[in-house]
Amino acid sequence: xxxxxxxxxxxxxxxxxxxxxxxxxxxxxxxxxxxxxxxxxxxxxxxxxxxxxxxxxxxxxxxxxxxxxxxxxxxxxxxxxxxxxxxxxxxxxxxxxxxxxxxxxxxxxxxxxxxxxxxxxxxxxxxxxxxxxxxxxxxxxxxxxxxxxxxxxxxxxxxxxxxxxxxxxxxxxxxxxxxxxxxxxxxxxxxxxxxxxxxxxxxxxxxxxxxxxxxxxxxxxxxxxxxxxxxxxxxxxxxxxxxxxxxxxxxxxxxxxxxxxxxxxxxxxxxxxxxxxxxxxxxx
Amino acid sequence: xxxxxxxxxxxxxxxxxxxxxxxxxxxxxxxxxxxxxxxxxxxxxxxxxxxxxxxxxxxxxxxxxxxxxxxxxxxxxxxxxxxxxxxxxxxxxxxxxxxxxxxxxxxxxxxxxxxxxxxxxxxxxxxxxxxxxxxxxxxxxxxxxxxxxxxxxxxxxxxxxxxxxxxxxxxxxxxxxxxxxxxxxxxxxxxxxxxxxxxxxxxxxxxxxxxxxxxxxxxxxxxxxxxxxxxxxxxxxxxxxxxxxxxxxxxxxxxxxxxxxxxxxxxxxxxxxxxxxxxxxxxxxxxxxxxxxxxxxxxxxxxx
Numbered sequence: 001x002x003x004x005x006x007x008x009x010x011x012x013x014x015x016x017x018x019x020x021x022x023x024x025x026x027x028x029x030x031x032x033x034x035x036x037x038x039x040x041x042x043x044x045x046x047x048x049x050x051x052x053x054x055x056x057x058x059x060x061x062x063x064x065x066x067x068x069x070x071x072x073x074x075x076x077x078x079x080x081x082x083x084x085x086x087x088x089x090x091x092x093x094x095x096x097x098x099x100x101x102x103x104x105x106x107x108x109x110x111x112x113x114x115x116x117x118x119x120x121x122x123x124x125x126x127x128x129x130x131x132x133x134x135x136x137x138x139x140x141x142x143x144x145x146x147x148x149x150x151x152x153x154x155x156x157x158x159x160x161x162x163x164x165x166x167x168x169x170x171x172x173x174x175x176x177x178x179x180x181x182x183x184x185x186x187x188x189x190x191x192x193x194x195x196x197x198x199x200x201x202x203x204x205x206x207x208x209x210x211x212x213x214x215x216x217x218x219x220x221x222x223x224x225x226x227x228x229x230x231x232x233x234x235x236x237x238x239x240x241x242x243x244x245x246x247x248x249x250x251x252x253x254x255x256x257x258x259x260x261x262x263x264x265x266x267x268x269x270x271x272x273x274x275x276x277x278x279x280x281x282x283x284x
Numbered sequence: 285x286x287x288x289x290x291x292x293x294x295x296x297x298x299x300x301x302x303x304x305x306x307x308x309x310x311x312x313x314x315x316x317x318x319x320x321x322x323x324x325x326x327x328x329x330x331x332x333x334x335x336x337x338x339x340x341x342x343x344x345x346x347x348x349x350x351x352x353x354x355x356x357x358x359x360x361x362x363x364x365x366x367x368x369x370x371x372x373x374x375x376x377x378x379x380x381x382x383x384x385x386x387x388x389x390x391x392x393x394x395x396x397x398x399x400x401x402x403x404x405x406x407x408x409x410x411x412x413x414x415x416x417x418x419x420x421x422x423x424x425x426x427x428x429x430x431x432x433x434x435x436x437x438x439x440x441x442x443x444x445x446x447x448x449x450x451x452x453x454x455x456x457x458x459x460x461x462x463x464x465x466x467x468x469x470x471x472x473x474x475x476x477x478x479x480x481x482x483x484x485x486x487x488x489x490x491x492x493x494x495x496x497x498x499x500x501x502x503x504x505x506x507x508x509x510x511x512x513x514x515x516x517x518x519x520x521x522x523x524x525x526x527x528x529x530x531x532x533x534x535x536x537x538x539x540x541x542x543x544x545x546x547x548x549x550x551x552x553x554x555x556x557x558x559x560x561x562x563x564x565x566x567x568x569x570x571x572x573x574x575x576x577x578x579x580x581x582x583x584x585x586x587x588x
Contacts, residue, residue: 008417008460011425011432018427026427080320083313093317096324102567104521106539107560110546111327114334114553120346122553124330127346157324218421221523225543242423247528252427259423270419274412 012263015256023252036257046233047241047258058236059261062216064148065237070212072156074205077163081171082193094168098161105158109225112154116140141227144234151235155222159215163208170204171197207276210269217265238262335360335557342553360558370559372534373541377566380451380526380537381519384458385512391459392466393508397496399467400474401482411471418464426528429457433529445531453529458519466511473507474500509577517567538563 019036021028040047048057080097084090100108117123118139120130126137140150174197182192220239223229229236229244236244238258246255307314333347336356350356364370398404399411433453437446447453477500485495501508523539530536536544542559545552 008420008425008464011428012420014428014431015424023427026431076320079316083317086310086313087317093321096321099568099571100324100328102517102571103564104523104539104567106521106523106542107564110542110556110560111331114331114557115327121344122342122346124326124346124348127348157327214419218423221539224523225546228547239421239423243426243524243527246427256427259421259426262421263424266419266421270416273419274415 015259018253019256019260021253021256023254023256025250026246026252032253036254040254040257040261046236047238056234058233058238058241061148061235061237062219065152065216065219066213068149069152069156069159069216070209072152073160073163073212074208076156076160077167077208078201078205080160080164081168082197084168085171094164097164100158101161103158105155105221106225108154108158109222112150112157113141113226115154116150118142142231144231147227147231147235151222151226154226155219158222159212162211166204166208167201170201174200210272214266214269217262238265331557332561334553335561337554339554342557360554361562364555364558364562367555369541370538370545370555370562373536373538374562376535377520377537377539377563380454380458380530381516383451384455384462384519385516387455388459388462388466388515389508389512392463392511393470393501393504394496395463396467396470396474397492397500399471401495401500402492411467414464414467418468422461422524425461426524429460430528433457448529449532449535451530451535453531454526457525457529458515458522461525462515462518466515469511470504470507473504477503506577509574513570513574513577517570520566 018028020031020033022030022032044057045051046057048059049055054060076097080093084093087093114122115124116126116139118126118137120126120137123137125140129135130137138146140146178196179192182196187195216237218239219237220243223235223237223240224243227235229240238261242255242258242262245251245258249255330347333350334342336358337347337350338355338357338359341350341355345353365374399407430448430453433447433456434444437448438444441447443449447456481499482495485499490498520537521539522537523543526537526540530540538559542556542563545555545559
């Protein structure tokens with residue numbers, strides 16, 4: 001208990017304190033009030049830039065991730081969970097989708113860096129572009145307009161398996177009798193999915209969504225490996241920026257302010273978890 | 285009875301054309317699944333094939349061309365494993381992961397036992413606080429924890445780098461972050477154990493610690509295994525915490541070494557591909573040998 005307090009609660013308070021300080025060399029030096037926060041939201045264009053359209057910056061990238069990554073993971077997870085039950089190689093296909101969950105984001109990053117390589121003798125995507133379509137090779141990770149989508153897809157590849165396993169387990173829990181009854185009444189497969197399976201999946205879908213959202217807020221490893229935030233900081237996200245500012249830039253106060261922003265983003269999820277835990281405790 | 289059974293079993297199409305018709309009506313499902321399977325397999329298979337190709341071949345032709353010119357070698361793996369940095373970093377990863385799994389497992393199990401079977405004031409409030417702590421981002425604690433370890437080293441061991449220059453810091457850091465989840469997972473399992481069993485042991489005069497060791501632990505192997513696997517893979521695959529808490533270059537785990545190889549030597553794919561697969565080997569072995577516990581652990585970890 002004391003260990004838990006010392007190692008978890010104390011640091012949180014310490015970091016909040018440091019976020020109101022310059023924190024040079026990671027030590028409290030000079031109290032600056034809300035300056036770190038105002039700079040973060042109004043001046044630092046790497047964090048939030050509202051002058052361009054669409055807006056840019058690490059925070060905006062996280063929103064992009066939140067929308068695209070979450071939606072694609074859920075869509076692919078649901079698609080495989082529903083379709084795989086209809087074929088004999090269900091176990092095999094599920095294993096193929098799930099295995100990337102086990103490996104490190106470092107390995108995932110390298111695997112996809114290899115796929116996206118601008119050299120058509122290395123990257124399979126550019127080999128297809130140049131060899132089959134006769135187009136020029138595209139440096140997917142080196143262009144500002146493609147870099148975010150490229151990393152998002154690489155990470156979808158790594159995490160869709162989670163959505164699939166949870167949703168597939170939930171699908172198996174739906175009584176076959178209901179589905180057979182609907183089929184006897186003349187419902188087609190789409191109607192069965194839309195009117196029976198999807199509504200019954202509402203809770204597991206929300207669980208998966210929350211998990212994916214936490215993943216997005218904590219997103220760090222894959223950015224570090226694939227682009228280090230580049231090109232021109234266009235693929236930065238908040239967790240990466242926190243590390244970069246604190247440990248590469250030595251700006252402890254500024255980095256702490258970013259960490260506090262992360263905590264604030266996660267607090268609603270925390271309440272959702274507690275609520276869910278409470279309702280489970282009542283049911284149990 | 286027999287006619288009913290016959291109706292349930294889908295009759296096998298008698299003729300070849302009937303089979304083709306049946307296949308075609310279901311083919312969209314097969315096609316979609318095949319496309320997804322190919323997208324999921326090609327990237328890793330490509331890198332796997334590359335890891336067995338000689339260095340000049342990798343630079344001059346794509347891995348898909350090896351189908352015609354089969355020219356494979358184990359040199360890359362030899363170079364990775366015998367190279368001073370990579371080979372030892374593999375061992376470092378093990379030295380970090382195993383204690384950083386067992387330590388929180390033991391402490392967490394004790395705490396979870398207290399939360400489920402021993403009465404003390406504010407028990408449920410404290411437990412709820414622990415559930416809440418689970419989602420606090422690691423980033424909130426990196427700097428203060430680093431400072432804490434430095435002052436611990438300075439004041440207790442007389443050397444500022446004692447904790448961060450050894451495995452001590454990373455063990456402690458991983459344990460601290462794993463504890464809330466460990467307590468949460470195990471407590472939820474422990475409360476499902478039959479109350480009579482614990483009470484019976486108490487009536488027989490067994491101490492709490494004895495009940496924990498002799499009754500609760502043996503019955504909880506599945507939950508303990510789920511947590512252990514989840515935690516082991518979490519630590520093995522971790523990059524961020526090792527970047528911060530392992531400050532002695534000789535002790536760096538594989539994830540950090542590989543990312544360094546990538547940034548210093550540029551894209552040396554013969555080393556990176558073999559290195560990635562050595563890094564992936566351990567999780568994949570765990571996955572295929574302990575699949576059931578593994579999936580349970582990951583599902584339980586969905587709240588983290």
